[in-house]
Structure formats: structure tokens, C-alpha cells
Amino acid sequence: MDEQHMIQVNQVGYVKKSIKVAISTVPGPFQVRDRKTNLVVLERTSSGPIEDQDSNQTIYQLDFTEMEAEGTYQLSQSGVASPAFTIGTNVYQPLHKGLTKAFYYFRCGMDLTEQYAGKWAHKACHLQEGTVYHDPSRRLDSSGGWHDAGDYGKYTVAAAKALADLLLACQYYPGAFQYKAGIPESEQQMPDILNECQYELDWLLKMQDKETGGVFHKLTTKNFPGLAVMPEEDQAELYFSPVSATATATFAAIMAVASRVYKEVDEDHAEKYLEAAHDAWNWLEQHPVFAGFKNPSEITTGEYGDKEDRDERYWAAAELYCTTKEAKYHRKFCELAGENFDKISLGWADVGGYGTRTYLSLPSEMTDPAIYQELKSVWMEKAEQLVDNSKENGYVISLKTADYIWGSNMVLLNQAMFLLMTNRLAPDKKYERYALEHLHYLLGRNATNYSYVTGFGENAVRNIHHRPSAADNVEEPVPGLVSGGPDRGLHDPCAAEKLQGCPPAKCFIDHQESYATNEVTIYWNSPAVFVVSHWVGK
Ligand code: G3I
Ligand code: 9MR
Ligand code: ZN
Ligand code: CA
Numbered sequence: 001m002d003e004q005h006m007i008q009v010n011q012v013g014y015v016k017k018s019i020k021v022a023i024s025t026v027p028g029p030f031q032v033r034d035r036k037t038n039l040v041v042l043e044r045t046s047s048g049p050i051e052d053q054d055s056n057q058t059i060y061q062l063d064f065t066e067m068e069a070e071g072t073y074q075l076s077q078s079g080v081a082s083p084a085f086t087i088g089t090n091v092y093q094p095l096h097k098g099l100t101k102a103f104y105y106f107r108c109g110m111d112l113t114e115q116y117a118g119k120w121a122h123k124a125c126h127l128q129e130g131t132v133y134h135d136p137s138r139r140l141d142s143s144g145g146w147h148d149a150g151d152y153g154k155y156t157v158a159a160a161k162a163l164a165d166l167l168l169a170c171q172y173y174p175g176a177f178q179y180k181a182g183i184p185e186s187e188q189q190m191p192d193i194l195n196e197c198q199y200e201l202d203w204l205l206k207m208q209d210k211e212t213g214g215v216f217h218k219l220t221t222k223n224f225p226g227l228a229v230m231p232e233e234d235q236a237e238l239y240f241s242p243v244s245a246t247a248t249a250t251f252a253a254i255m256a257v258a259s260r261v262y263k264e265v266d267e268d269h270a271e272k273y274l275e276a277a278h279d280a281w282n283w284l285e286q287h288p289v290f291a292g293f294k295n296p297s298e299i300t301t302g303e304y305g306d307k308e309d310r311d312e313r314y315w316a317a318a319e320l321y322c323t324t325k326e327a328k329y330h331r332k333f334c335e336l337a338g339e340n341f342d343k344i345s346l347g348w349a350d351v352g353g354y355g356t357r358t359y360l361s362l363p364s365e366m367t368d369p370a371i372y373q374e375l376k377s378v379w380m381e382k383a384e385q386l387v388d389n390s391k392e393n394g395y396v397i398s399l400k401t402a403d404y405i406w407g408s409n410m411v412l413l414n415q416a417m418f419l420l421m422t423n424r425l426a427p428d429k430k431y432e433r434y435a436l437e438h439l440h441y442l443l444g445r446n447a448t449n450y451s452y453v454t455g456f457g458e459n460a461v462r463n464i465h466h467r468p469s470a471a472d473n474v475e476e477p478v479p480g481l482v483s484g485g486p487d488r489g490l491h492d493p494c495a496a497e498k499l500q501g502c503p504p505a506k507c508f509i510d511h512q513e514s515y516a517t518n519e520v521t522i523y524w525n526s527p528a529v530f531v532v533s534h535w536v537g538k
Pocket of ligand 3: 107108109125126147152231
């Protein structure tokens with residue numbers, strides 16, 4: 001293929017009744033061809049040019065919205081073909097299953113058997129007790145949960161963000177999870193997504209220091225193991241890093257959420273989660289002063305540091321109030337709502353958006369009208385901003401130049417998730433429409449032409465920074481994993497060497513050593529599950 005001429009499409013597909021646009025780097029007539037017969041079924045011409053700043057190229061939009069016949073197609077233009085894609089109903093169902101099943105593959109502490117894991121089966125890992133870093137005489141059960149990412153660490157704030165998205169997805173879109181996911185608990189009554197989340201929640205309970213109610217920030221070896229190390233071969237000592245306020249507050253928040261979600265299906269667990277949330281809250285009350293987390297000197301694994309913990313406390317107050325209706329949580333929430341920090345983001349370090357979303361979903365008799373109105377207007381302003389950004393962008397997404405950071409695909413998906421949450425709060429087709437455009441970018445309609453989800457798309461990423469995929473001698477990577485995406489900061493040596501001078505949206509390399517552009521994590525998969533859920537069955 002001519003390097004200059006690329007036709008970028010959503011490589012998974014387009015919903016029958018939706019706006020369907022591809023991007024080309026060349027203008028002129030284009031054809032939609034039936035994949036099997038190669039016959040032209042539609043011919044139109046491009047619109048544009050559009051100067052796309054973040055990919056530093058001139059692009060053209062190929063609109064084939066009127067194609068509604070179900071099938072598998074390719075676009076062609078002056079002898080160049082796009083990756084294949086389908087048009088139909090429920091085109092994202094397999095993707096939804098894959099993104100959700102990914103959490104099973106992230107599981108730690110149990111055999112992943114061939115029955116459920118197929119060729120990606122491996123033995124149980126990290127079953128040993130962990131040592132409390134500052135009190136080595138204490139060794140505690142630490143097993144279970146999901147590995148964080150391409151590494152085998154387990155980190156509290158990361159877990160809380162992933163769980164928040166999944167439990168919200170399940171509340172917003174129960175219909176999207178009506179299938180057996182192919183996990184060991186599938187025979188139980190609960191939806192499999194709740195089985196999967198429970199595996200993580202029950203591990204997360206072990207991160208709470210039963211002596212104080214505080215929550216350990218992370219559980220990892222001192223250093224990252226090599227890339228070609230299977231999880232069960234990673235036998236170094238595990239350490240509980242010190243308790244932090246961000247870990248304790250996000251723990252309180254997610255346990256309060258879980259106590260609501262599981263109340264209907266597993267009352268015993270629901271009670272345990274609530275009790276754990278209360279204990280964590282008490283710790284927060286006793287530790288009101290900000291003290292950010294820093295890795296102990298010998299520990300070099302992910303830090304997940306944070307310059308601000310009021311957003312975490314705010315989220316915890318919102319969830320505990322929503323669950324218990326106790327006035328003391330409302331008081332704290334209102335007090336924090338009056339302070340100046342980010343209340344609309346949905347990241348692992350900026351969780352204010354989760355708190356605001358929950359408060360905005362409360363019945364009016366439970367809220368303070370002035371605070372409610374203020375928060376709602378801040379929320380709606382951001383939603384309008386995201387819509388405006390998308391309208392101005394050649395790829396029809398809300399990312400700005402500064403958003404191409406480590407894990408830019410999370411920024412993308414969080415913003416799509418934000419639009420869909422807004423659609424619940426104040427329904428409007430435009431929020432759905434622009435959220436879907438973000439999904440098109442993730443699945444291949446972007447400046448690199450990669451689908452950023454392993455196993456989904458003709459040109460999907462393959463060489464992810466993911467230890468099991470690097471070490472297992474299986475050709476294909478573990479499927480259903482969302483890659484981090486372009487990082488203009490080129491924060492790893494591989495990217496720094498190979499991507500010098502690349503425009504922001506092209507600072508990506510499908511290379512297993514590029515951990516800053518091509519790693520995978522639970523909290524990049526989780527907003528993808530949320531977003532895709534919206535279109536299951538459509
Ligand atoms: O927030 C600032 C922003 O204000 C600034 O404009 C921008 C410019 O680079 O940087 C932003 O900070 C970034 C920060 O993430 C917040 O998103 C940093 O540059 C970036 O280096 C930092 O990256 C984090 C990375 O760890 C390094 O600490 C990623 O978010 C985080 O996802 C990643 O997490 C790792 C774990 O440590 C270990 N396990 C794997 C996992 C995924 O790679
Ligand atoms: O594999 C590690 C990855 O999970 C982290 O996100 C990343 C940044 O903390 O670090 C990776 O480990 C690298 C280490 O930082 C430096 N030596 C090479 C390691 C990758 O093989
Ligand atoms: Zn493990
Ligand atoms: Ca924070």
C-alpha cells in the first residue's frame with residue numbers, strides 16, 4: 001500500500017442506522033465494495049480538505065452513511081483498500097464480550113484453565129502472603145484480584161477506577177450483560193460481570209489494614225520482573241506499600257457502590273463491603289491532612305501518585321451518602337463541593353466526576369438545590385465543550401493536542417463515557433453521536449490506522465507490552481485488551497528512539513517494549529466496556 005495513502009475505518013464495524021464516515025489522506029471518488037465479491041455497491045466522493053493539527057496531515061472524510069445493507073465491506077479509492085468492516089445490528093456484541101472477558105485474563109491467584117482461557121491458559125500466580133513494608137513482622141494474605149496491566153502489580157486506586165466503570169456499566173446497561181461470559185462462576189445466578197467484579201472486590205478487601213481501616217496503596221514486588229516472565233514464574237517477595245488517603249478514599253467509595261449493587265444479589269457480601277467502607281471513612285476522618293503517596297525507596301513499580309486527595313474524599317462522601325442517606329456524608333460532600341478542585345474527571349487520579357455523577361443522580365429531596373445546580377452547570381459545560389471539540393476535529397473526537405499523554409486512549413474513552421453519562425442526565429442524540437465517533441477512533445479510524453483493541457480488527461495491535469502475551473509462546477496476544485495509545489511525551493526508550501518528531505496523534509508504536517504507548521491496563525479496558533455497552537443490541 002502507498003504509505004501516503006491510507007483509508008482509516010472502524011475495523012469492527014458500523015451500526016446500520018448511524019452516521020458512517022471513514023478518513024482518507026487523499027481526496028476523490030471512493031467505492032464501498034462487498035468483501036466477498038469485490039463488487040462496488042456504492043460510489044461517492046470525499047469531502048474536505050481538513051487540516052488535522054494533531055496528526056499534522058491533510059485529511060478527507062468519506063461519508064457512506066446511506067449504506068445500510070448488512071454485510072462485510074471494504075472501501076477503495078484509487079487502487080487503495082481500507083481494512084474490512086461490517087455493517088449491521090449488534091455489531092459490537094463480540095467486542096463487548098471480548099473487552100469484558102479481558103478481566104478474566106487479568107486474574108491473579110487462580111489457574112486460568114484451558115476450558116475458559118483456551119490457549120492463554122496458565123497456572124495460578126502470586127499466592128504467597130505479602131509483607132507489610134514498614135512492619136516486616138506482618139505478613140498478610142494478598143491473593144486474588146486482577147493484575148494491573150502488562151505488569152503484575154496490584155494497585156488500589158487503579159482497581160477502584162476499573163471497578164467504578166464496570167459497576168456503572170452494569171447499572172446503566174443491564175441488557176448488555178445478558179450473556180454467559182465463559183468464566184468459572186457462570187453457573188451462578190448473578191450476571192457474569194458481577195461475578196468478575198466480585199473477584200476483584202474480594203481481593204480489594206484484603207488491601208484494608210484491619211488494624212486502622214486505612215488501605216494499603218499497592219501490592220507489588222520491589223521491581224518489575226522481566227518482560228518474558230509468566231505470572232506464575234514471578235516469585236519475588238510481594239510488599240504492601242504504606243496506606244494512603246487516595247487509596248483509602250477510593251476504596252471507601254467503591255465499597256459503598258458495591259454494597260448497593262450487590263444488595264439484590266448477594267446480601268452477605270453487600271454488608272461486608274459497607275462495613276469496609278465505613279472503616280475506611282473513619283480512617284479518613286482521623287487523617288484530614290493531605291499527604292501524597294511516594295514509593296518507599298526500594299520500591300520502583302508504578303507509583304500512582306496524586307497531588308490532590310479532595311476529589312477522592314468527595315467521591316467517597318457522595319457514595320456513602322447515596323448508600324446510607326446519613327446526613328454526615330452529605331455535610332462533608334457539600335463542604336468539599338464548595339472548594340476548588342476538579343469535579344468532572346474520571347481518571348485514576350482525578351475521580352471527582354464519579355462523585356458528581358452520583359450526586360446528580362440523587363432524588364431532589366436528598367440534595368442541596370444550590371449545590372446541585374452549580375454542579376450540574378459545571379457538568380453540562382464540559383459536555384458542551386466535548387461536543388464542540390469533536391465538531392472541530394478532523395477525526396470527530398474531543399481530544400486536544402495536550403491530551404495525547406500516556407494512556408491517551410483512556411482520555412478518549414473517559415470523554416466518550418462522560419458524554420453517555422450526560423445523555424442519561426439530559427438526553428440528547430448529539431451526546432450519543434459524538435460518543436460513537438470516539439469508538440470509531442479506538443477501533444481504527446485514527447492517524448495510525450491501528451485498531452487499539454487486541455483481536456478486534458484486521459489491523460489490530462499485536463505487540464502489546466503485556467508480560468503474559470510476551471512470554472507465553474502463543475502467537476496472538478491475549479484478546480480484548482485496550483492499548484494505551486499515542487503518547488507525545490515519548491516516555492519510554494523504545495518510543496523515544498523510534499518516534500522522534502512524530503506529531504502527537506502518531507506517537508504510537510506497536511512494539512512490545514513501548515510501555516508508554518502500547519501497554520494495557522484494567523482501567524483502559526473498563527471505560528471501553530462502559531462505552532461499548534451503549535450499543536449492544538443496537
Ligand atoms: O496530568 C499531566 C498533565 O497535566 C500534563 O499536561 C501531561 C504532560 O505529559 O502529563 C500528565 O501527567 C501524566 C500522568 O500519567 C497523568 O495521566 C504523565 O505525563 C504520565 O507520565 C503519567 O503516566 C502514568 C504512568 O503510569 C507513569 O506514572 C499513567 O497515567 C499510568 O497509567 C501508568 O500506569 C502504569 C503503572 O504505573 C504500572 N502498571 C502499568 C500502568 C500502565 O502503563
Ligand atoms: O513493564 C513496566 C510497565 O508495566 C510500567 O508501566 C513501566 C513504567 O513504570 O515500566 C515497565 O518496566 C520497565 C522499567 O520501568 C524499566 N526497565 C524496563 C521495564 C520494561 O521491561
Ligand atoms: Zn498474579
Ligand atoms: Ca486525586
